[in-house]
Amino acid sequence: MPTTPASASSNRPLLRVGTRDSTLALVQTALVIAQIQQAHPGLSVETLTMKTIGDKIQDVAMTKFGDKGLFTKELETALAAQHIDVIVHSLKDMPTQLPANMRLLAITQREDPRDAVIMHAAHQGRRIDELPPGSIVGTGSVRRVAQLRRLYPWLEFRDIRGNLTTRLAKLDADGSPFAALILAVAGMQRQGLGHRIAHALENVMHAVGQGALGVEVRSDDARTVGLLEGCLNHRESRLACLAERELMRRLEGGCSVPIGVTTEWTQGGRALRLCAVVAAPDGSSEVRAEGELAVVDENDADEDRLALEDARAHRLGADVAAAMRAKGAGAILDAIQRPAPIAAEILAAATARPE
Numbered sequence: 001m002p003t004t005p006a007s008a009s010s011n012r013p014l015l016r017v018g019t020r021d022s023t024l025a026l027v028q029t030a031l032v033i034a035q036i037q038q039a040h041p042g043l044s045v046e047t048l049t050m051k052t053i054g055d056k057i058q059d060v061a062m063t064k065f066g067d068k069g070l071f072t073k074e075l076e077t078a079l080a081a082q083h084i085d086v087i088v089h090s091l092k093d094m095p096t097q098l099p100a101n102m103r104l105l106a107i108t109q110r111e112d113p114r115d116a117v118i119m120h121a122a123h124q125g126r127r128i129d130e131l132p133p134g135s136i137v138g139t140g141s142v143r144r145v146a147q148l149r150r151l152y153p154w155l156e157f158r159d160i161r162g163n164l165t166t167r168l169a170k171l172d173a174d175g176s177p178f179a180a181l182i183l184a185v186a187g188m189q190r191q192g193l194g195h196r197i198a199h200a201l202e203n204v205m206h207a208v209g210q211g212a213l214g215v216e217v218r219s220d221d222a223r224t225v226g227l228l229e230g231c232l233n234h235r236e237s238r239l240a241c242l243a244e245r246e247l248m249r250r251l252e253g254g255c256s257v258p259i260g261v262t263t264e265w266t267q268g269g270r271a272l273r274l275c276a277v278v279a280a281p282d283g284s285s286e287v288r289a290e291g292e293l294a295v296v297d298e299n300d301a302d303e304d305r306l307a308l309e310d311a312r313a314h315r316l317g318a319d320v321a322a323a324m325r326a327k328g329a330g331a332i333l334d335a336i337q338r339p340a341p342i343a344a345e346i347l348a349a350a351t352a353r354p355e
Contacts, residue, residue, distance in 0.1 A: 014044045015227065018075045018084035021049035022163045027190050028213055029088040032108060032232065039231035048084050050074050072216075076102060079216065085224045087216040091209030091241060096249035098216070105225060106215040106232035107241050111186035113211035113262075114200040115144060118181040118188070120171055127199055128180060131155060135179035138171065142281050144182050146258035147204045149283025164191060186211040205260025205277050208244040212237050236265060239295050239313040243274050246317025251278065251324065251333060258336075270296045272313065274320050278329040280336075287332060289323035291316055 015036065019029040026049070033045050051074070075087045076099055091107060098104065117128045128137070129152060138160035139145060145157045160167050160178070164187055171178045184207075185200055215232055217224045240263040248259055260277045271294045279286035293316040300308050 013040075013042065014046065015086065015224070016046045016048055016084045018048050018050070018078055018087045020075070021051055024164055024187050024191055025049075025088070025090070028090065031190075032088045032213060032215065035108070035232055036228065040227060043227070048078070050078070076216070079218060082218075085217065085221065086228065089214040089216060091212040091214035092207045094209065094214050094216070096245050101219050103217055103219040103225075104214055105217045105228055107209075107234065107238040108213040108215070108232055109234035110212040110237040110240070111189060112200070113206045114185045114202070115182050115204050115206055115210075116185040116188055116197040116200050118168070118171060118183055118196050119198040120176060120179050123179050124198075128152060128155075128201070131179050136177050137180045137182060138167065138178045139182040141182070141207070143207055143258045143260050143279075144204060146279035146281050146283055146286070147260060147277065148182070150279065150286065151203060153283065164188070164193075168193075168196070184210055205262050205275065208248045208259065208261055209241050212241050235309075236269070239272060239309055240265075240274075242310055242313040243272060243295075243317040243320075246314040247274065247276055247321045247324075248317075250318055250321030251329065257333060266292060267294065270294050272316055274316055276320055276324060278324060278332050280332050285332060287324055287327045287329040289320050289327060289329075291320040291323060293319070 019025045029047060037043060072094060078084050079087055133154040134156060136156045136158050138158055140159050140161055167181055171181050188194055188197055244261045251259060258279045258281055262275045264273050266273050271292055273292040275290040277286055277288045293312055295309055295312040
């Protein structure tokens with residue numbers, strides 16, 4: 001577990017931040033650390049990086065993973081062992097059920113949550129609906145494929161694994177089979193690659209939590225909770241993402257289940273509208289539902305405000321999930337063949353791979 005000190009002074013209070021070791025994860029962690037140090041200028045911070053099982057197993061499609069927390073387990077193990085004090089996650093990678101004594105303390109201000117089309121050089125200037133029949137579009141997301149197959153049935157969708165840099169290299173390689181990739185707008189922008197985006201997909205609902213960062217701590221770590229609770233949460237992003245995560249929890253979804261969402265604020269920023277879709281992986285059917293609820297109430301007492309707003313956001317997610325089940329979303333989800341947990345020998349081999 002390599003350690004990168006972000007600040008070095010043994011005479012100052014120390015906070016140890018854990019993250020995956022990908023370029024994007026490090027960029028995102030640096031953004032959170034900057035917020036922390038702006039609020040606590042005297043605080044030293046160390047960044048501890050590691051590879052997760054999801055990072056190590058690059059030759060298996062995400063759709064074949066049955067385990068939850070593929071990008072979080074090792075970090076949470078380190079947190080439980082008190083090797084680190086806090087974890088910075090891409091919120092969309094966080095399971096809705098956290099381990100005992102773990103808490104989603106904060107959700108940062110959300111970047112653009114939409115999906116983006118990245119074109120091969122041979123198709124520059126085109127939009128996805130202008131690609132010729134049979135063109136291959138790369139994505140590792142069942143959610144994206146389920147929606148895109150309904151919109152663009154003449155295209156072929158193929159799994160592609162690896163971090164953002166690796167996937168772009170596969171797109172750009174000589175003889176690449178891919179005409180385009182679908183990636184998150186936020187990840188491209190955070191790595192300074194926004195110029196590669198051909199266009200954002202306005203008609204595809206994004207992943208739960210996409211574009212936001214989640215900050216996880218031990219529930220009983222009063223020192224870290226006290227340091228971070230007031231300086232990282234972005235109110236609108238937090239409430240929108242809590243509603244989305246409750247919807248996914250009620251529908252028992254994960255990264256391999258085709259649930260898409262959008263959220264928007266209405267009534268002058270007082271109410272939240274949540275729209276959701278569950279689509280069959282082959283694009284043959286889908287169920288959509290939406291709901292709206294006043295989440296912010298100026299009459300809330302200050303000491304109760306956060307808890308009341310969080311509770312209303314959860315209620316909105318639960319209501320929309322119930323509406324989707326009433327429309328038949330459960331049948332689509334139940335028909336999806338859930339992969340078995342990763343075999344022990346595969347996990348052992350991945351763990352033994354060099355970092």
